[in-house]
Amino acid sequence: MSTISRSPRCAPSTAATRDATTRPGTWRGFQRHSPATPDSRRHLPTVTGDPRCHDQPGWHHQVSAVRGLRPAVRPTISDVGETVGVPSKDSRPGPTRWIIHGEQVIDDTRRLRLSIAQVELPDxxxxxxxxxxxxxxxxxxxxxEARERVLMIWRHRFVPDCWTWELPGGYVDSDEDPAITAAREVQEETGWRPRSMTLLTRFQPLAGSADFENLLFLGEDAEDTGTPADINETARVEWIALDSVHDRIARGEIIGAGTQIGLLHILAFHAPRSR
Known part of the structure; x- marks a missing residue:
């Protein structure tokens, strides 16, 4: 396996990534198959859609056996082989809609569920x-108050092995209001607490492979609580000039998708008009 070297912006080189991840007969980890025969199709439940899309309310689980799925990693949990179906409000396939026939769970933790989906393309x-x-x-x-500076943290991310400026944030517990989560994360990571929280937008940072909804808030009227920042999360806390955001992104100092989306959203819609 090739050693993956990183550029100054922490992006792995294209050639190294291809050598390290591509196997014969695969699409960078995706296994392609010929169209299923009528005999094989009858074993697969037809389930489509994402229950969290705005036009598809509701959530229904359908558990059944799916044949032909080949896990690519060693299973480590007791419910390996569980198949999660995700029916939608409208199960009729559109002209370009991909059909999910089922998912086989291969790992499930508090923060992540990894599965292999059996997908049928329109062709x-x-x-x-x-x-x-x-x-x-x-x-x-x-x-x-002047909307000229933004509160940010300087921290190290070990997966890409980068130091980067980020917006404060974290996971939302299932029983907690996301606005409360967001305000608490600001205080824990920076020592400041906003008195006003406004939901700006929601987004999916990796919609082609992951269901990971992100909620972006605008925090205002912040007060310094005197609480020390969490040393496990933050190396430095600073109020960064919004005027410097574009240059920092260009220099590779701001690499996170959510942070970039949040900052560019503010610059486009909420910064002073004089900018």
Whole structure:
């Protein structure tokens, strides 16, 4: 396996990534198959859609056996082989809609569920794709009174091995209001607490492979609580000039998708008009 080297912006080189992840007969980890025969199709429950899409309310589980799924990693949990179906409000396939025939769970933790989905393309081709399902996350853009500076943390991310500026945020517990989560994360990671929280937008940072809804809040009227920042989360806390955001992104100092979306959203819709 090739050693993956990183550029100054912490992005792995294309050649190294391809050598390290591509196997014969796969699409970078996705296994392609010919169209299923009528005999094989009868074993697969037809389930489609994502219950968290705005036009598809409701959530229904359908557990059944799915044949032909080949886990690519060693299973480590007791419910390996469980198949989660996700019916939608409208199960009729559109002209370009992919059909999910089932998912086989191969790992399930408090923060992540990894499965392999059996997918059918509109042209009849079947393939398997890794799917990640994660709990919601909330982050906050905290602005000063003049809306000229944003509260940010400087921290190290060990997966890409990068130091980066980020907005404070974290996972949302299932029984907690996301706005409360977001405000608490600001205080824990920065020592500041916003008195006003406004939901700006929701987004999916990796919609092609993961269900990981992110909620973005605007925090205002922040007060310094005197609480020390969590040393496990934060190396430095600073109020960063919004005027410097574009340059920091260009220099690779801000790499997180959620942080970039939040900052660019503020610059586009909430910063002073004079900008």
């Amino acid at each position: 009849g081709v079947h393939f398997e794709q890794y799917v990640l399902r994660m709990p919601k996350a909330a982050m906050t853009v905290v602005l000063d």
